[in-house]
Structure formats: C-alpha cells, structure tokens
Amino acid sequence: MRISVNDESREIPEGSTLSNLLTSLALEDLRGWAVAINEQVIPSEETNARKLFEGDRILLIQATQGG
Numbered sequence: 001m002r003i004s005v006n007d008e009s010r011e012i013p014e015g016s017t018l019s020n021l022l023t024s025l026a027l028e029d030l031r032g033w034a035v036a037i038n039e040q041v042i043p044s045e046e047t048n049a050r051k052l053f054e055g056d057r058i059l060l061i062q063a064t065q066g067g
Contacts, residue, residue, distance in 0.1 A: 001054040018042060018050040021058065034061045 001014050005021070012021060018035065022028060035042045036059040042050055052058075 001052075003052055003055065004057045006058070006060055012052065016052050018047045018052060018058075021052060022047060025060075027060070032063045034063070035059070036061075 001012060001016075003010055003012060003021075005025070012024075018037070022030070022035075027033065030044050030047065035044075035047070037050070037052070038057050039059075
C-alpha cells in the first residue's frame, strides 16, 4: 500500500504498523522525535499498535536545540 512520509511517497506492506515503518527507517528510538499521522500527533506508547492505512500522511519531526 502507498503512504506518504514527510511528503515522499513510500510503498509498505498491507497491515503495517507505525512501529514497522519506524523500524524500516531506522528510527526505533523516538527520543527527540514527534510523529503525526494525518495531522494528528501520535503518542510514543501507541506506535506498536497504530496500524497504517492506504493514503496515510506521516510527518516525522526531529527536535533541535538552539540558542
């Protein structure tokens, strides 16, 4: 099925979870990251159970430190 990750189209297997996607992107440790699906922020404790669906738009944002 086709989803969008940070505005880039990506093909993933049917039945994939957010956790599966993050593992494929080498982002298993979410400290310092925020994840939104279809403009809804997903709490880190929900990544294992959150299923992905055709057309989902995932936004991954890494926190940065500035001064």
